[in-house]
Amino acid sequence: MVISKADSRVQLVSDLILPETKRWNAHLVNEIFAQAEACAVRAIPLSWRRTTDFFYWSGRRYGYFSVRSAYYQIQQARLSKNPSSPSQNFPWKKIWTTPTPNKIKHFMYRAVNNILPCRDSLMKRGIQTGEECALCGEHKNESLTHLFLSCSWTRVAWFSHPMGLRSDTIEEGFADSYKPDEMAKITQALWAIWKARNENLFNGKLQDPAAAIHKALTLLMEWLAAQEKTPQNSGTSSNVTWKPPPENSLKVNIDAGWTGTDATGFGLVVRDHNARMMFASTHMEPARFDPAMAEALALRWSLSVIEELGMDDVVIETDSMIVYKAMREAHCKNYIEPIILDCKLLASIFPKFSLSHVKRQANNSAHSLAALAHEYPSIVWWDNPPRSVAEAIFVDALSYD
Numbered sequence: 079m080v081i082s083k084a085d086s087r088v089q090l091v092s093d094l095i096l097p098e099t100k101r102w103n104a105h106l107v108n109e110i111f112a113q114a115e116a117c118a119v120r121a122i123p124l125s126w127r128r129t130t131d132f133f134y135w136s137g138r139r140y141g142y143f144s145v146r147s148a149y150y151q152i153q154q155a156r157l158s159k160n161p162s163s164p165s166q167n168f169p170w171k172k173i174w175t176t177p178t179p180n181k182i183k184h185f186m187y188r189a190v191n192n193i194l195p196c197r198d199s200l201m202k203r204g205i206q207t208g209e210e211c212a213l214c215g216e217h218k219n220e221s222l223t224h225l226f227l228s229c230s231w232t233r234v235a236w237f238s239h240p241m242g243l244r245s246d247t248i249e250e251g252f253a254d255s256y257k258p259d260e261m262a263k264i265t266q267a268l269w270a271i272w273k274a275r276n277e278n279l280f281n282g283k284l285q286d287p288a289a290a291i292h293k294a295l296t297l298l299m300e301w302l303a304a305q306e307k308t309p310q311n312s313g314t315s316s317n318v319t320w321k322p323p324p325e326n327s328l329k330v331n332i333d334a335g336w337t338g339t340d341a342t343g344f345g346l347v348v349r350d351h352n353a354r355m356m357f358a359s360t361h362m363e364p365a366r367f368d369p370a371m372a373e374a375l376a377l378r379w380s381l382s383v384i385e386e387l388g389m390d391d392v393v394i395e396t397d398s399m400i401v402y403k404a405m406r407e408a409h410c411k412n413y414i415e416p417i418i419l420d421c422k423l424l425a426s427i428f429p430k431f432s433l434s435h436v437k438r439q440a441n442n443s444a445h446s447l448a449a450l451a452h453e454y455p456s457i458v459w460w461d462n463p464p465r466s467v468a469e470a471i472f473v474d475a476l477s478y479d
């Protein structure tokens with residue numbers, strides 16, 4: 079770790095962490111680092127356990143080194159110096175079998191064959207247009223490589239992608255290591271970048287990169303949900319609307335969301351088998367986490383709250399499939415793993431505990447609470463929650479039979 083100013087109090091990263099609370103020593107961090115660096119440090123989530131440090135190879139999603147990934151990185155560096163025909167080695171079969179709308183497939187076809195009308199190719203065809211990138215406004219040559227990989231706006235967008243992607247590892251993903259559903263999320267993000275570029279160029283509206291990715295992936299999820307064949311039995315409807323827990327147990331719906339410009343909000347609501355609200359709470363973290371990390375942190379916060387309340391028979395519901403799956407796997411092999419391990423440890427304290435995944439529509443009450451975290455950064459309601467939450471709870475209570 080590079081420290082801007084020499085400081086004898088800090089030798090190791092752990093010197094910047096408060097041992098009692100396992101949180102960053104914000105005063106010390108602010109004192110030692112420049113403002114932007116201090117912000118970035120404080121936004122790194124910390125595990126609540128004493129974990130050992132480990133090496134993480136940034137060339138791969140799971141952090142393990144492989145010769146192949148190193149080879150791809152070298153190839154990538156060569157390609158960026160000497161771009162030849164991009165479509166030659168492109169795995170077309172994968173694109174056509176990717177579960178994604180046809181318009182995205184068509185967009186990918188145009189992107190790979192370099193026939194998207196970016197300013198660089200328009201200039202080459204003799205069409206006079208500005209040269210600078212329509213997203214960052216700084217770069218002088220708006221090529222597709224710049225737009226989709228190296229633009230400062232795009233780098234933030236990739237960083238906020240729930241697969242934890244970095245723009246310099248995308249090439250490897252296209253070659254062979256991503257599954258079809260992962261390919262769908264990557265191509266959806268590329269399309270979102272192109273859309274954001276056009277929106278700024280033609281309508282003068284520059285979107286927030288993280289919000290653009292989040293919105294595009296939500297659209298993809300909705301499209302995928304609409305593609306699912308509806309079976310004749312009641313299988314699909316069960317998690318589309320909220321359902322009360324069995325008698326004697328309590329259901330805890332949790333959610334996370336961005337709130338304000340630079341914060342993440344968490345919300346939880348506890349209800350009994352009569353759909354009666356027992357407890358609701360909000361919490362705000364002064365950093366913007368990507369969706370998967372935000373949902374994992376929301377789960378950890380929720381577990382600590384309900385553990386403090388002394389509940390012993392609980393069903394927690396999240397609308398994050400990533401967190402739900404990570405909690406079920408022995409090793410989640412993912413950058414959210416330290417937080418997931420905290421959650422598993424906390425969950426093991428409860429005599430009766432289960433975690434289920436529900437559709438976003440069945441999680442409206444928790445969603446509206448997370449959205450209020452900016453207004454109420456850390457509040458508990460035993461009754462009379464804010465109006466938007468009360469309404470969502472009322473709708474939930476009406477929707478089950």
Ligand SMILES: [Zn+2]
Pocket residue numbers: 211212213214215216217224225228229230231
């Ligand atoms: Zn740019």
